[in-house]
Amino acid sequence: SYRGYEDEMYTQWFANGAWFDVPVRPHTDKEFVNANPPYQTSPDLIGKLDSNLANIRQRYELTPYYYSLAYGAYLDGEPVIVPPVFYYQNDPEVRQMGNEKLIGKDLLVGIVAQHGEYQRNLYLPAGKWVDYYSNEWIDSTGETVDNVPVYRDGLFRLPAFARAGAIIPTMYVDENTKDVFGNRKNGSAAHDELVVRVYADPTASSFTLYEDDGQTLSYDDNSRPIYQYRTTKLRQQLVDANTVKVTIEAANNVNGTSPFPGAITSRHNVVRLAVENKQGNGVSLNGVSLPQLNSLEEFETASQGWFNSGDNIILAKSSSESVNTAKTFTFNLAATAPETSVNLVCDRGFTSPGDSIYAVGSIPALGAWNPANAVKLDPNVYYQYIIDGRSNPGPDAPIWTGIVSDLEPNTSFEWKCIRRNEADPSIVTFQPGNNNAYTTGASGYSGSSYGRF
Known part of the structure; x- marks a missing residue:
């Protein structure tokens, strides 16, 4: 079949x-x-x-x-x-x-x-x-x-x-991560830091992180299993318009007076703070200022510090510290201008080998009508059934899409889909008919704008 x-x-x-x-x-x-x-x-x-x-x-x-x-x-x-x-x-x-x-x-x-x-x-x-x-x-x-x-x-x-106020504990994952336990490929650097995604909100919120080794247990007097684990309370609050506090409390051992076997006792703590139209103006840890870093690479290799990552994100990291001590990060904030984004959609984007679909338009982010500076889209709906002409179920033509970010709000622009040769950007076919027109929203995601060959 x-x-x-x-x-x-x-x-x-x-x-x-x-x-x-x-x-x-x-x-x-x-x-x-x-x-x-x-x-x-x-x-x-x-x-x-x-x-x-x-x-x-x-x-x-x-x-x-x-x-x-x-x-x-x-x-x-x-x-x-x-x-x-x-x-x-x-x-x-x-x-x-x-x-x-x-x-x-x-x-x-x-x-x-x-x-x-x-x-x-x-x-x-x-x-x-x-x-x-x-x-x-x-x-x-x-x-x-x-x-x-x-x-x-x-x-x-x-x-x-x-949800605003959410606290999401995560682990470090990259191309050297082997499995869900965080085991690493041979020869790659160890990563055991706690990474906490925090979405700032004026209403104080908390989340309890549970950790164990998945194995250690004992039995009570009724022969019921007792699992040894530890808890860490995570807290956040936007205490005023320009201050966020994130606390990683001291770990608490449960069903045991000492940590479970193999438990991490000291680690770096990374906070990935999401704020609305703000950036960092300084970060302190337990009242001591952390150094500001200038790039993500510098942040990742530093022992401690903080970094304005852009897109409403501030990163902060402690040095390796005992899980038995509380750590409070205080973020001082400054307002930034709101930005917006739009998803550009090009329908019927059939291509030949060596060609791709781009979006070009009247604003600098879309190349200012210069096809050589156009934004390349992705052939996200271009499956074998479309190539074979078997559109039931599904579309009968490929759809290329791409999100254009960091746009000024309430801005009107025009644009078109183009089919461009990858080897020679001067070989271009524009979508027929009138230009596509769109106006961005006041802030955040503005929606989709459509073109069609």
């Missing part, structure tokens, strides 16, 4: 599983079916491989958050993954909603499961929410955000938002 739909279906299935399955378990055993050619079921063999890799690394990164939620479920019956109605029972918009899920209370994720789906609408309950990928803020009154991009920098990502 025809199998041109497999890559898109698998990419979506794996991304959904990387958010919603506990545990994530792609079934790579191909012995259950006899097919020629054989079915591929491993994420490194089928689908958008770079997207599969990015989504599983993201899940590795979030392991401390999921594991802590699982401990909460074990101890107190709190659910790990629920429909929004569980926490927003008075919101009639979510009562029959089945295509959005909450990971704990703080991460809202939209399901994507349609052929050709390159964007989707996402409902946000009342409150402030932050795009998990772009760190753009939305002050929702209980409303739908239209056309949230599914592809970012060519990677398939489920739309996700963090």
Whole structure:
């Protein structure tokens, strides 16, 4: 039977599983079916491989958050993954909603499961929410955000938002990370730092990090298992318009007077603070100023310090310190000018080998009508079934998309899709007809603008 739909279906299935399955378990055993050619079921063999890799690394990164939620479920019956109605029972918009899920209370994720789906609408309950990928803020009154991009920098990502006040403990993950336990490839540098994503909010909030070795237990007088673990309370508060405090409290050993076997007793602590239209003006740790660093590379190699990462993010890091001492980071903030972004969509972007689709337009960010400086888009919906002309289900033409960020708010511009030769940028075909016109919003994500060959 025809199998041109497999890559898109698998990419979506794996991304959904990387958010919603506990545990994530792609079934790579191909012995259950006899097919020629054989079915591929491993994420490194089928689908958008770079997207599969990015989504599983993201899940590795979030392991401390999921594991802590699982401990909460074990101890107190709190659910790990629920429909929004569980926490927003008075919101009639979510009562029959089945295509959005909450990971704990703080991460809202939209399901994507349609052929050709390159964007989707996402409902946000009342409150402030932050795009998990772009760190753009939305002050929702209980409303739908239209056309949230599914592809970012060519990677398939489920739309996700963090609630203001969220505290998400994570672990360091890079190309040398081998597995969900954080084991490293031979010869690569060790990384055992605690990385905490914090979304600043005036209402004080906290999250309890649970850690154990997954093995050590004893038994009580009734022969029931007692697990040895430790907890670390994480806290945040935007105490005034220009000050945020983030505290990593001293660790607390539970069901044991000493740490569980193999527990990390000293580590670097990294805070990744998301703020709305602000940047850092200074960061202190327990009252002592940290040095400001000038680049991400410098931040990553320094023992301690802080860095304005851009896109509403401030990074701060302590030196390696005992988990038994409390650490309070104080961020002093200064206002920045609001910025906005737009998702450019080019439909019917058929290409020949050596050609790609670009967007060129009237503003500097789009090359000021110079095709040589145009913005390259990604062929995000350009699957085998489109090439083969089998559009049921799914679109019948390729769709190229790209997010253009750091735009001035309330700015009108015109643009067009172009087909450009990679070897010779002067060989260009413009989309026919009138220019596409768009005006950006006041702040944050402005939506999508469309062109068509």
